Every structure is written in structure tokens, then in C-alpha cells.
Amino acid sequence: MRFSLLLVNFLLYLNHVQCAYRNGSYNLLSLLSSNWKLRSYTSLGLNPPKCSVISSHHSRSPYITMYGLSRHYTAVLTGYDLHADKTMPRPNKGILYGLNAKVRPSITGKARFLFHSDFEMPFIKHGKGDEFCCHIYAPPLKMGPNLKAALGTRYSDPKRFFGSDEKLDIIIKSEGNPNSRRITSCCFIID
Structure with a gap:
């Protein structure tokens, strides 16, 4: 302070x-x-990043607005397996549902984006929704072999399942991204 x-x-x-x-x-x-320049002062982290989410139909990406980040970043959307039994213990998400390779925020630190690089989600019945998280990695990620293999596949493909969000972090760092780190997460429910 x-x-x-x-x-x-x-x-x-x-x-x-x-x-x-x-x-x-x-x-x-x-x-x-x-x-x-003012831009060099806005990334000092005086205020924590915030987000707002506008969810849409399951076939379209959620519309995410991030506030408080001034540098370029990659957004990764993860969630639970929607077909798994919710009464049993589950790992912490770990299924890749979307990716936006490089988000460029404005000088004020505000960025609106969709997951245009990759987005694949199953049909979600009303009342049967689940939690999803948008993880922000900075600096932007270089796509390693595991991420490249997952992109463009169907949501049920085993290549999209990374076990948990923590294991996905380890895979991202081990595939040529030692400087990239998850700086924040924005979690929400799509129902």
C-alpha cells in the first residue's frame, strides 16, 4: 500500500x-x-484483473471481457467432462474447450474476445450446466505438440483431456513456454 x-x-x-x-x-x-509512457505504468498490478462473461448458445464461444491487463496474453478455456457422473469425485477440470492464441488489450487494459483460434463444446442441456474457467497466460503461448494435436478435434477426443488444470499448466511450461505463466483465471457457469 x-x-x-x-x-x-x-x-x-x-x-x-x-x-x-x-x-x-x-x-x-x-x-x-x-x-x-502511461502504458508502462498500467502493468504494475496495482489492481487485480477482473472479468465479465456473456455466455451464448453452446455452439458459440462465450464473450469474455477482461479488465486490468495491459500486455498481450493467451486465453485458454477449460472445463469438466460434461458426461461424467457429477456425484463422484472429479479432477480439477482439465478438458480443453477453447483457445485464443493472442489477445491484445487496449491501453486502458480492457480486452473483449471470443475463443476464435479453437472452440469446441458439447450440447449443454438447460439445468445441467457446469463450471468453466478462462485461464490467462502471459506472455502468449507457443503451441507445443500436445496443444497442436488437441486443436481442431471434437470435444470428446482424448487429445483434449489433460487430466486437470494443474497438469495442463505443467504441459504448457514443458513445451517451450518456460516464461509463460498463468496470471489469472476467470471461472463461470454455463447453463
């Missing part, structure tokens, strides 16, 4: 110095601050 207050005060000071530079009086710090 103290760091964020200091940062806000420093940014206000830079703005004041920049205004003084425009009016004809300047110093060394004002000359340096003209090259700094």
Missing part, C-alpha cells in the same frame, strides 16, 4: 514537471520523463 502511494505521488510529480516543461521552465528530470 505504501509503495502504491509513493508511486502515485511520483507520477503526479512527473505530470507536474511535464506541465512546467511545456510552459518553458524545465529541468533534467522533465527531459527524461517525456519518453515515458
